[in-house]
Amino acid sequence: MHKTDAPVVKDLLLIGGGHSHVTVLRRLGMRPVPGLRVTLLTRDIHTPYSGMLPGFIAGHYDYDECHIDLGPLARFAGARLYHAEVESLDLDNKLVYASGRPPIAYDILSINTGSRPVSTDIPGVDEFALPVKPIDVFLDKWEQLIERVRVSKGPFRIVVVGGGAGGVELALSTQLRLQTILKAAGKDPENVVYTLLSASDDIMYMHNAGVRHRFERILRQRHITVKTGARVTEVRADKVLTAEGGAYDADAVLWVTSASAPAWPAKAGLAVDEAGFIRVDEHLQSLSHQDVFAAGDVASLPDSRPKSGVFAVRQGPVLAHNLPAAATGRRLRRYRPQKNFLGLISTGDQYAVASRGNWSYASAWLWTVKDWIDRRFMLKYNELPEMDEEDSPELASGIADAEAIKELSTLAMRCGGCGAKVGATVLSRVMQRLPDTQRDDVLIGRDSPDDCAMLTLPKDKVMVQSVDYFRAFIDDNYTFGAIAANHALGDVFAMGAEPQSALAIATVPYGRERIVEETLYDVLAGAIQVLESSGAVLAGGHSSEGAELAFGLTVNGLLDPDTALRKQGLQPGDALVLTKPIGTGTLLAAEMRAKAKGRWIDAAIQSMLISSQQAARCLRQHGATSCTDLTGFGLVGHLIEMTRASDVDATLYMDALPILDGALQTVEAGILSSLQPQNLRLRRAIDDVERVSHHPAYPLLYDPQTAGGLLAGIPREKVSACIETLHGMGYPTAVIIGKVEPRSDRDASIRIQ
Known part of the structure; x- marks a missing residue:
């Protein structure tokens, strides 16, 4: 990992750890942009690689072989990693709201969250079906399904809804895995009974006739019943109903329909298409907001393409160029989607079908080629280059921002002593934003301009007091503040005391006024959330500027001395x-x-x-x-x-x-x-x-x-x-x-x- 000492000038916020964003992170690790702070906000810590998931489900790969670990990748890129799910956007104020944390500010925003199967207005889907996305939820429930099949007696009926490549691959890979498990348990592998429902008149409707015919034959050989023109209207606990009057018995339903978009981009006011996907131009830039980019399944391009990881991977290098370029005022690069691409579709076992334009081919050798390609791709992200502080990778151009340069020119000489304190204006704004919970036994707290907090002790109680202070060990300031408060309160809890109040001390890295305010607010907000849930209040504290973030608390507790x-x-x-x-x-x-x-x-x-x-x-x-x-x-x-x-x-x-x-x-x-x-x-x-x-x-x-x-x-x-x-x-x-x-x-x- 390479970090520069340049103060933060602009914030790049990446939402989602999809195939395009992992390319952006790796590129930023190799070519950092001085002054550009990168934050990755992701619901998942490990990004599944779609090309290897059927092999993982079938049992050919283990978890780590087919997942990109975003923790080391973010650290390699010098990016802050925030583990949370997006709830909404404020495009006017450039804020992202995520569950369980303060809003996150950005200058440049990029969205690469993928998509989810369509299930709107179909009764029973949310209650009884198992959607293939989000992948992590599917994998957890897949393990539960495996156990259900393992202990089952007699036929176990599985209905796969979705006749595209994803549905066909999932049917074949899950069938192979479940049959293998039953065979190992000494049971009849034919007890797993599969039905594949496709709303279109064919399976694999986006591929050529040769590919369709090959998979029709393979599905027949595997005894998977295929019903085309079967549009699902309802999912029940034990069956699936279709528009033409069909009723298919089901002990489990796997849902692999066409992609749908999350609701929050449209609600925020981003330009979206009729399906809710973010409309972008040839530079992957939002048509309505120039500071917003999108890639992968969540993006809708002028020249539309299927929702496939193939395109997200190809968009990665373009996005990796355009995000720093947008931050530094350089020219953006165009994304030109390929008209024809080679698709290698697995058949569950170690065999694959190739699809390109009107050409198709199938063999075990193709699976070997696909396996080699996929493993080589994963190595780029799971075996990152070793970099020491002395290493000097080629740096991308720094950020040219006249207002920022003027402000940062004052950072060259920093005062010591009381001159190192965070400015009164910044501190005042932070205090106004923080909740001000009070207690009757805290007579003077941080809502008062007095020099000290004033506390009172109930009769027959004594005060216990402890202090902790340490350097930040994670890049998520809010979570760091919460852990620091939890750590400090541990001493009070261990003695059996009731937390009463705390004084905070924070050292905030030098930076632009907005960045200093955001850092101080986040760490204090995290600490206050923990303090208030314990019953304590933040009564005051001290803040200063320094080379790195450090934070601590003096905590006070009340205790009957006879029960300590x-x-x-x-x-x-x-x-x-x-x-x-x-x-x-x-x-x-x-x-x-x-x-x-x-x-x-x-x-x-x-x-x-x-x-x-x-x-x-x-x-x-x-x-x-x-x-x-x-x-x-x-x-x-x-x-x-x-x-x-x-x-x-x-x-x-x-x-x-x-x-x-x-x-x-x-x-x-x-x-x-x-x-x-x-x-x-x-x-x-x-x-x-x-x-x-x-x-x-x-x-x-x-x-x-x-x-x-x-x-x-x-x-x-x-x-x-x-x-x-x-x-x-x-x-x-x-x-x-x-x-x-x-x-x-x-x-x-x-x-x-």
């Missing part, structure tokens, strides 16, 4: 309970090196966003004797603090440790947090450490955690009920990881079992 949960208090016989999985340190280190899969990082982020507030209440209700939250010192470091303070020993069950997906792979690859070597010095507290040091999970004992779970001692007789309650509260990985024992005469207080 402390690190001392563990009793022999207690079970050690951990409420969340470990592994954030190694995963974040791997993500910085672009060595972690996107789904690993996304799962780690979701874990860090889970509040420990309810877990703390559960632990207290079940008689917790001692508690702490796992943070920088890792599991062993925090357990040592507890055993020493309690004058006890402890046994850890290594194989019981809850571990985040991917953490074992990254530590096996030797990717560890920079704090790991210091934490590793604590190994002297482990008895017979050489015996356990070869265990795959051993390095994770010292892995520093961000917003980690709670570690508590629970009386043995109450621990089963405690674990069951935690699972019901939304802590599915909560588990017993060890036990507390009387203090022995060993020098090392922790044994590994």
